[in-house]
Amino acid sequence: MAYEFVRRADDMVMCRLDPQEKAIIAQVAQEVSDLIRADLGMGEEPEAVREAAGSDDPLAxxxxxxxxxxxxxxxxxxxxxxxxxxxxxxxxxxxxxxRLGQGDLASGKLSALGVVQRSIDRVGPTAAEIVLDEEAATAWLTGLNDMRLVLADRLSLREDEDLDTLRMLQQIAEDAGIDGDDLERAAGGTPEGADASGGDDGPTAAGPDLVLAVYDLLTWLQESLVRVVAR
Structure with missing residues (x-):
């Protein structure tokens, strides 16, 4: 079970996560990083561009x-x-x-997600404390927020009220024995980028129930980290 972020006597920030929570957060951070790189074409250089770059023609x-x-x-x-x-x-x-700012913004987001992953990797697979200095805590705030935004999109959450609606639908579905696909359609349909058959490339592949639970965990951690950093 996760414990919220707190400020230690040495001014470091820490929380405690169990193995499953660490694995899930690290996986979501990796998937969001991969999604950003793939969608923005980062690291791609078409053959035509490489050939033009080696051309004798200055204009090319x-x-x-x-x-x-x-x-x-x-x-x-x-x-x-x-x-x-x-x-x-x-x-x-x-x-x-x-043109002027997206590259730097993307690099900053990828860097923050990388800090989240490395912070988790350093403590190993068992339940452990995640200890952050101020710079790492700021990166976690960025990473947690971006992970939440991606999950919110996959859950079709556009407004704060949508989350309450989804939770209500989830409870109704559980009471009525409705499956996850029916719940997702009731909550707003198959998200853009998802395969209607369930073959999704993003963090929602496990189904809306698990994604909502992860979204709640990330939200709770972010809120506690915001309170600690603000103090």
Missing amino acids: RLEAEFAVDSPREPRDSAVRRLFPAASEEDPALAEEFR
Whole structure:
């Protein structure tokens, strides 16, 4: 069972997680990182761009450099939550903001998720305390928030009230013996990016009940960490 974040006498921040909780959080952090990289095309360099970069034509090399630096607009609904458009009314302005800032923003998010994973990996597979300094605690806040946003998207949560509605539907489903697929459809349908047959590439592959439980765990940890850092 998880214990909330607290401030130690040496000013470090800590919480205690059991093996299953650590494994789940680390897995979600990895899947969110993979989702960001895949959807934004980070690390990809098409063959045509590589050839142009080695060209003797200065214009071709310049175009290749611009192509590599140009950010890809998010296509997955969850990634769009993490990288929203700066302006819905002005596409050109939104594109310029993406060009100037999306790469750094993505790198920061991936770095924070990496801190979450490494913090867990360092303590091994048994139940243990996760101990963070101020920099790591800030990274955990970013990582927990981004993981929650992705799970919220997969659960079709758009407003705070949607979470209460989903919990109510979950209880109704349990009382009536309704399966998880029926519950997910009642809560808002199959999320964008998910296979209607259940073959989802993201963190919802285990079903909405487990995803909701993980969402609650991440929310609880984030709230306790916010209180500790704010003090």
